[in-house]
Each structure stands twice: as C-alpha cells, then as structure tokens.
Amino acid sequence: xxxxxxxxxxxxxxxxxxxxxxxxxxxxxxxxxxxxxxxxxxxxxxxxxxxxxxxxxxxxxxxxxxxxxxxxxxxxxxxxxxxxxxxxxxxxxxxxxxxxxxxxxxxxxxxxxxxxxxxxxxxxxxxxxxxxxxxxxxxxxxxxxxxxxxxxxxxxxxxxxxxxxxxxxxxxxxxxxxxxxxxxxxxxxxxxxxxxxxxxxxxxxxxxxxxxxxxxxxxxxxxxxxxxxxxxxxxxxxxxxxxxxxxxxxxxxxxxxxxxxx
Numbered sequence: 001x002x003x004x005x006x007x008x009x010x011x012x013x014x015x016x017x018x019x020x021x022x023x024x025x026x027x028x029x030x031x032x033x034x035x036x037x038x039x040x041x042x043x044x045x046x047x048x049x050x051x052x053x054x055x056x057x058x059x060x061x062x063x064x065x066x067x068x069x070x071x072x073x074x075x076x077x078x079x080x081x082x083x084x085x086x087x088x089x090x091x092x093x094x095x096x097x098x099x100x101x102x103x104x105x106x107x108x109x110x111x112x113x114x115x116x117x118x119x120x121x122x123x124x125x126x127x128x129x130x131x132x133x134x135x136x137x138x139x140x141x142x143x144x145x146x147x148x149x150x151x152x153x154x155x156x157x158x159x160x161x162x163x164x165x166x167x168x169x170x171x172x173x174x175x176x177x178x179x180x181x182x183x184x185x186x187x188x189x190x191x192x193x194x195x196x197x198x199x200x201x202x203x204x205x206x207x208x209x210x211x212x213x214x215x216x217x218x219x220x221x222x223x224x225x226x227x228x229x230x231x232x233x234x235x236x237x238x239x240x241x242x243x244x245x246x247x248x249x250x251x252x253x254x255x256x257x258x259x260x261x262x
Contacts, residue, residue, distance in 0.1 A: 015110040018101065022118025026084055034120060038129040041076045045069065045134055048194055051067065052099060053059060056180065060117040062225045069131075071193035073172040074220040076130045078213070080182060081123030081156040082163040085115050089167030089175055089214070096258060102216035112164070112247065119160030127152060148223035154239045155216045158182075161246040191217045197229050212238060 025031040048064050092098040094240045101111070131140065142148065191213035197205055208214050215235035222228040228235075253259075 003195075012108060013111050014104055014106045015114050018106065018110070018114035019117055022084070023114060023121055024086060025088060025118075026122050033084075034126055034129055037076050037080055038115045038133050041072050041130045042133050045072055045137070062141065062227070066141060067221070067225060068141060068194065069134045069138060070221040070224040071191075071217050073127050073130050073134070074151065074168075074217050075188050076190075077123040077152055077156050077173070077191050078159045078188060078216065079184065080126040080165075081119040082159040082166075084122040084179075085119040085163030086167040086170070086176055086179075087163075087230075087236045088115065088118070089164060090170050090173065093167075093170075093260075102260060107152045108251045112161075112250045115164050116157060116247075116250070117159040117196045119163055120156040123156035123159065124152060124160035127156075133153050143226035144223045147219060147256055148222075149240065151216060151220040151238065155220065156238065158216075158243050158246060161243070161250050164250050165253065166248070168253055171259075189213055190214075192229060212242060215239065229242065 045065075045068060048068055068116050089098070092101065095257070099143045106114075134140065166176060166179050190208070191211055192208065197208045197214070200208060209230070214229055215238050219232055219235040219239070222232055
C-alpha cells in the first residue's frame with residue numbers, strides 16, 4: 001500500500017473519488033438500498049403499533065407510535081451504514097478488485113474516511129427516507145435537534161467503521177452473515193427499539209445497560225420525545241469514545257494491510 005501521503009498532505013482528490021464511488025455504488029440500486037429498508041421499517045412500525053399493548057408507553061407528551069418511530073429510524077440508520085461498508089469491502093475482496101483501491105496513492109486515513117463517510121451517507125439517507133414515510137402516518141415531534149443530529153451522525157459512523165473491520169476480517173459471505181445475524185441484529189433488536197427497558201425484570205436490565213446500542217437508540221429517541229431510560233451525557237460519552245477507538249483501529253488495520261494484501 002502506498003504511504004507517500006501523510007495526514008498533512010491529505011489526498012482530497014483521491015478521498016472524494018473513492019467516496020463518490022461508494023455513494024454511486026448504492027445509489028445505482030436505489031430501490032434496493034434506500035426504498036426497501038424504508039418499506040421494511042414501515043412494516044415493523046405497522047405490526048408493532050397494532051400488536052403491542054400501547055397504553056403503558058402513552059403519556060400526555062407522546063403516544064406509543066411517537067415513542068416507536070425514532071427507534072426504528074435509528075435502527076435503520078445503523079443497519080444500513082454497517083451493510084454499506086461491510087458489503088463494499090467484502091465484495092471487492094471476493095471479486096478480486098480490491099487491488100484497484102489499494103494501488104492508488106491513498107493513505108490509511110483517506111481509505112478510512114472515504115469508506116466510512118460512504119456508509120454514513122447511506123445510513124442518513126435511509127434514515128431520512130424512513131422518517132418521511134413514517135411522518136405520513138404519525139406526526140414526528142422534535143425536542144432537541146442537536147441530540148438527534150449527534151446520535152444520527154455518530155451512530156452511523158460507528159457502524160460504518162464496524163462494517164469496514166468486519167468486511168476486512170470476513171473471507172466469505174457466510175462470515176458476514178454470521179456477524180449480522182448473531183451480533184448486529186440481536187444487539188439492535190434488544191436495544192429498547194420496541195420497548196422501554198423499564199418493562200424488563202430487574203435482573204435483565206443489567207444486560208440492557210451493557211448493550212452499547214441501547215444508549216444509541218435511547219439517546220436518539222430522547223431528541224424526539226424528551227424522555228430517556230439512561231443518562232444522555234453517558235450515552236454521548238460512550239458513543240464518542242467508541243467512535244474514537246474504532247476510528248484508530250480501522251486506520252491501523254488499513255495501515256498494516258491485514259486481510260487485504262493476501
């Protein structure tokens with residue numbers, strides 16, 4: 001891997017070219033990558049608003065529908081940010097064209113930021129489309145716009161970085177499917193997206209507090225309804241530290257070329 005570029009001499013042309021390539025990659029199949037997740041999330045929304053006992057979460061400030069919507073939006077943001085980066089790198093490795101990315105004079109910084117921002121773009125775009133679709137059914141209130149932007153941006157960045165690492169690690173699609181089915185989906189579905197953890201037995205709440213996705217979903221929802229099950233400041237800190245750790249790790253992995261040079 002060519003390391004002639006330092007952080008001071010950031011290759012903006014190379015960065016933008018790779019970023020544009022990542023964005024065009026998922027926009028070329030817009031119906032599959034953006035519209036399909038929006039429809040799937042809408043189905044979740046309809047099913048849960050009909051089947052779940054809604055009285056325990058309805059208050060004078062918000063209804064169950066308004067409680068559920070932000071969690072589904074954030075879940076779609078995270079899942080699609082992860083899917084974008086992980087699939088991009090894994091497909092390039094399987095097809096053998098990952099060399100087209102490694103040969104140009106792109107440093108580990110440019111590779112990291114290009115791939116991760118591509119995932120962030122898809123995650124936020126899907127989140128926006130889901131919000132628009134849900135808004136057609138139930139009005140979405142906004143309590144704290146800064147909190148919404150923070151958790152949307154940093155949650156998509158975190159899952160993009162995780163997707164990069166998983167894409168580099170995986171050698172075949174079965175490996176990636178195992179990560180998605182046994183790690184990403186369980187953590188997402190058990191993060192309080194569909195319920196308040198106050199409904200959990202006391203012994204089970206401990207495990208909920210160990211789930212980092214819980215703080216993301218809870219913080220994002222707080223920006224809409226103004227109510228949370230956790231300390232928002234703690235959630236902001238955990239998300240910031242997690243992003244910093246994964247960012248450093250991703251840059252290091254690209255620098256060493258682990259899983260890419262073989």
